[in-house]
Amino acid sequence: MIVKANQPLQRDRSTALGPAPAGPRPERAAPEVSFIICTRNRVAVLDACIKSVQAACRAHAGFAAELVVVDNGSSDRTAERLASIAAASEIPFTPVCEPRPGLAAARNAGLRRARGRVLVFVDDDCAVHRDYLRDLERHYASGEQWLIRGGRVELGDPRDLPFTIKRSWARERLTPDVHPGGFVLGCNMTMHRDVAARIGYFDERFGAGGPLRSAEDTDYLVRAMLLGIAVEYVPDMTIFHHHGRRDRKAIEKLHRDYSLGNGGLCLKHVRHAPWLLRHFYWAARGAFRELAGGPAFDRE
Template sequence: MDMPDVSFIVCTRSRPRRLLRAVGSIARTIETCPDLRCEIVVMENGSQPELRLDAEEIQSVSRPAECRLLWLDGGGLSVARNAAMAAARGQLFIFTDDDCTVSLSYLSELRKHLEDEGQDAIIGGSVIVPDPEDQHFTMKDAEEPQVYDPSWHPGGFVQGCNFAMTREVSLRIGPFDRRFGAGTPMRAGEDTDYLIRAHGVGVPILYFPDMRVNHYHGRTTRDEVKRLHRDYSFANGALYAKHLVQHPWLMRHFYYAARNAAKEPMGGALFDRNHDLSWSSVVKQNIAGAVAFAVRGGKKRP
């Protein structure tokens, strides 16, 4: 059997209906590029027994694309992504999540950008929240292409549910840090950590809006958004602690947050007024995350 050119990677846990929708959308974009050999790698990561799908169920929505279902007992999102990359056979890795769908033109748009920009970059695209019941959070809807530089906070510049890189780029950067991500004490931050490390080894990070992913995250209340934002801020604090020596430029972003937090009692702008998110909360969680990493996260290597 010929080895595939492209491996779509989807890590999943206890979301069978959403997973089927995600895999179906991937199969449809694969059909638009019939000259590319593609596979879909689904990494099942500790789903509840009653919410697990078998290979035949997933293959029924992925045809004619080849879909491989692999299993882990758990261990967090970074562990699952690393295992999926190790099992993937393609030369191009494309990551999305089980609560997302990719646009029909996604693969052809990505292919065009790889031809134009070269193979040595991380390339991500827009993340839209199409369900009007969901809070408009965890979005990336900038209308123009962007190139990452340290003046941006790396978190969310390219999101973990919508990015691609070649196998060679992944080897330059290394595996995801298993101390970060859903299912770990740090709760988030694995994709931000990956971008920091990519920038550190000179890998360009590019954003193109035409590579669209729809994110059906299901968070309908402000309280859910606040909890998620606390997780992000906590993980960012842990990342500041992890990268303090090698990437001290990250502390500019902590300083910016602290400066804005100091202005809030005097009428300064909130971090996000629509969701009642304060800079003070960002700073508190940053500090808590940095302390947590120093106490426990820093003792274990990725």
Template sequence: MMNGHDRRTPAACPRPVARTTPYTPARVVELDLDAPEQLCAPGGLGPVDPDGRVLALVRLHGHPLGLVSATGTAGDPATLRRALVAAAHRELRVPAPSTAAPGPLPGRAGSARVPADGPTATIIVCTRDRGPMLRECLDSVLGTAYPHTEVIVVDNAPSDDVTRELVRTCYADRVRYVHEPVAGLARARNTGLAAARGEICAFTDDDALVDPGWVTAMVAAFASDDRIGCVTGLVLPAELDTPAQEAFESYGGYAKGFAPHDWTWHDGDGADDPLLPFAVGRFGTGANMALRTEVIRGLGGFDEATGAGTPTRGGEDLLAFFRVMEAGYTVAYRPDAVAWHRHRRTDADLRNQIYGFGVGFGAYLTAAVVHRPRLIVPLARRVPRGLHQWHSARRTRSGTAGRAGEGLHLGRKEFQGLLYGPISYLVSVRRRHTHRVEGMA
């Protein structure tokens, strides 16, 4: 749960500048206040000395606290680091170094220690035709500090042998390659799930990088409470090179804050969100999630009518969160489990992605009712007020951005996708049924 003693204010990414102003890219880095003499690239990729505009994730005793920004000058990295440290103390209310006692910070969850003989975690990366990105992703995954891991790459309906050859030549002894010929992210996730040997399955995307402590934070959360069936983590931008990438962060991004939270089926009455308990998007994203293997297998895996690569464009992660919680388990968000995502780089790709978010959410709601028809009445009661609040929040968020016109357009695209979502799910179900029948003929 959110802890009242955790008073740090999460910093948002800087708002995008207006279209008439030349865009200034921002270099994304990490600043550890225990070692402020250097900045590091995301995903444990080593020290960097950036100049220009910089966005820094601030850590203290390993915990992520928030984001701060500053502008550096070429050849003067020390001044930039001092500016970022000052911003951390000023904006994030970080204690002065002399009073910052080591150890867990007040209000942090997930502080349970992982035993030396802890459970095996299977890391599953589903990919399709993204060789260069996949290589960087795997390098970060293989740099995780948790010792009991196996890594599986699921090559989903590839158009060539690039991924197979990459794994064979560069990672043969450390990564298992699995081929899934039928397109669809949910199907690829299920293929990885079927091959997994671990008690925990952790998922990330091929366009993401993970923190060295990512798996450890996930496993610690599971170890802290047997009722936790799913853990999600903090997702931050790996780069802000283009206006579209920063517009995505302004619109909402993937980050869910810097305070831990737990959710159960009976939490809250929907006062702050009329769509509860259906509003599972607040829990996290499939780019950074882990599930108890026996729990997700017991639920039948991921619904293969959902997910990227199907008419629904997404929603398989949301449906998994919902079904885990509806089955009586807790879904936990732990910001210490950090992943870095490379957002879409062009305006056209961004608009397509946001439209897909809407389609996926509408498809997820439809799938939830299909799986549990008794939920149609409580969902129908919540939809009108929930959608009104959802749409108002999108307009407010978009209106505060420098690229307000673009933001409002994104809001409309997402709403259009939401309206199409139920149809997309039914189309996807019918298509899967047709393919199954043809395959049996």
């Protein structure tokens, strides 16, 4: 059972989330957890992601869960497929249409519709480990709720290059001495609903499809830290990331997007988080080194 988060020390801003909305089945109590999946033109991989979440829910059936899947303006068969899944799903399933482009806008649409007390963000190219909910419940039953918590991200396909993963076996907390980017990955990020209400919605200038193309998750972590909210990585709560990047060209684009997002992050927060400048320098230096043929990834 999840313990309710303690009241924050400061009042929330105007961007706070409202109370959990009534779902399509109002006779059901609000679920313990909401999986929020954002997708755009990836119907081929979306099925595997949804099936993995459903399998995790069946494996831990006593822990009530729902799926909220946000279609971010897809032009393929995504809308039809989501309607079909919703009609047959034994787990509460809410398809959401968000035509405004951008991952941050899609995440916000998911936040507005999610009813769970714990919110779990999973990317559409990821598969959730069968024991994910068991691990999640254990961590959130510990009594400490006032934090953002992220889990292990394994490579889903050995043909993909080892980027956008995190394999550390150490449980750790984010500090200003560590660059927030990649400490907790947005493809496997969880928080109590009260934490999301305290931080507010994602900044829609950041993230894939937005003007700054990345870092909507990193911006969220920085905002959490500035509010005194802890950010924790745990070496379980595992997902498998099938990101599909297999050549230098794909990684170069990834670095360009990250550099733009990190630059915007520094400009936004430098007044209250000047330590970001140091991390931006080292991140840029590391990116140039990798593109010049140096270390290709974090071997942690």
